[in-house]
Amino acid sequence: MDKKYIEYPNKFDKKEYDQKYKKEHYARFVADLKPEEKKRVDDYCKKEGISKSEFIRRALEMFEKRQ
Numbered sequence: 778m779d780k781k782y783i784e785y786p787n788k789f790d791k792k793e794y795d796q797k798y799k800k801e802h803y804a805r806f807v808a809d810l811k812p813e814e815k816k817r818v819d820d821y822c823k824k825e826g827i828s829k830s831e832f833i834r835r836a837l838e839m840f841e842k843r844q
Contacts, residue, residue: 806833 810818822832 818829818832822829825832827835
């Protein structure tokens with residue numbers, strides 16, 4: 778059998794896998810903020826060492842507890 782005609786399985790593509798996983802398990806959230814509001818969020822996240830996603834999760838949890 779001639780080796781040049783052997784079909785090899787596709788290699789694992791991590792980038793493609795990550796994109797598919799995110800598409801199936803996450804949803805994007807976009808918000809328009811004034812520059813000073815965005816700076817407040819950025820400063821808070823930096824001070825706390827958290828992502829903006831974590832900021833939204835914490836804010837949501839705080840609002841839910843107030844009701």
